[in-house]
Amino acid sequence: MDDKELYRQILGVVQPWEIIKIDLDMSKQEVNIYLEYPLPSEGVCPKCGKICPVYDKREERIWRHLDTCQLKTFIHCQTPRITCSEHKTITMDIPWSSNMSRFTNQFERFAIDLLKATKNRQKAADLLRISWDEIDGIMKRSVKRGMKRRKDDDVPYVGIDEKSFLSGHRYATILTDITGKRVLDIAENRDTQAVDTVWKALSDKQKKGVKAVSMDFWQAFRTGAETHVPNAVIVHDKFHIMKYLNEAVDAVRKQEHKIFMKNKDDCLKGKKYLFLKNRKDFTKKDRSNFRDLNLTQLDVGRAWNRRELLRNFWDYTYEKPARNFFKKWYFSATHSRLSPVIKVAKLLKKYFENIITFLKHRITNAFAEGTNSVIQLIKSSARGFRNFENYRTAILFFCGGLDLYPQESR
Ligand SMILES: [Zn+2]
Structure with a gap:
């Protein structure tokens, strides 16, 4: 030959x-x-x-x-x-090759596989012996292709959430397909304009098919759902709700610790994470630490107790008993004399009609939270995100569920 x-x-x-x-x-x-x-x-x-x-x-x-x-x-x-x-x-x-690229299809396909495997642009570029800008170009092109190829398939459950980027100084709005476990789109900021932008990821037909949207209490997210998917039900995300309660527990602990320290009592020192932990995740040591504290006598113990109690709410199947449960919980929370807990209880009551919708739809923002680990990985790689477009490209590349290859997979 x-x-x-x-x-x-x-x-x-x-x-x-x-x-x-x-x-x-x-x-x-x-x-x-x-x-x-x-x-x-x-x-x-x-x-x-x-x-x-x-x-x-x-x-x-x-x-x-x-x-x-x-x-x-x-x-x-x-x-x-x-x-x-x-x-x-x-x-x-x-x-x-496609006419736009300086690489053959086979090269781009391999570059995409390498990016997926290394989750690190610099590493992939070094292995391929190409420049940072070239690997960046391959990523951008593949995301563009993938977005163009997206089909009109049903997206019954959608999540909308915020992400911080550039070390928490700026926000982004992220729209996810909960059933399909993919990021639909992400836009800079978390205002009405950003919300309108991400909703464009769905066609009119898809929007009509949305049954419910999971979100926290952020008003722009609520308004966005009312505008873009008026027939969909709003479900406030249980993880955000539990986070509010965690913050309340922590605020109570801090207050109490300060008072105790005036009397040189440091029994609450270093206990922050103990109180933030889910009881079922306790280690043996956590349990003994916990027993040593006289919980019923402590404000933080009572705050913690209200939080642990509310966990049961999410296990209800039927509305009526769930409403009764919440009524009792609300009474005990608002009579706790713990202002951070009372504040959260009032917030939950205000939005309760869009919290109880969880029982029927059982959706959360867990998938959007899960993308954090991928984002962290990309962030830690050299050069991180120079601008928002880079950040968006990386998220859609790794979490967009896109068909990225130069030739469409069948
Ligand atoms: Zn022709």
């Missing part, structure tokens, strides 16, 4: 494309392969698929291909232009 035949098979070159030359440059560790579309000839119009005469060739372009024998491999070609009666003179599609 000669070199041309070998590369013809490696690259999958088919008639009428021909390999006319192979240049090996050992000093640069490179192999350059020259492809040609022989003239005179005919070609397919990229717009209408009609067979048309080839008009001329454009000047040579170069595509990076997967390494062969550990040599950087480049394809050189003058792409032909055809003359279509309808579409005039137009560049033909080439089988090994």
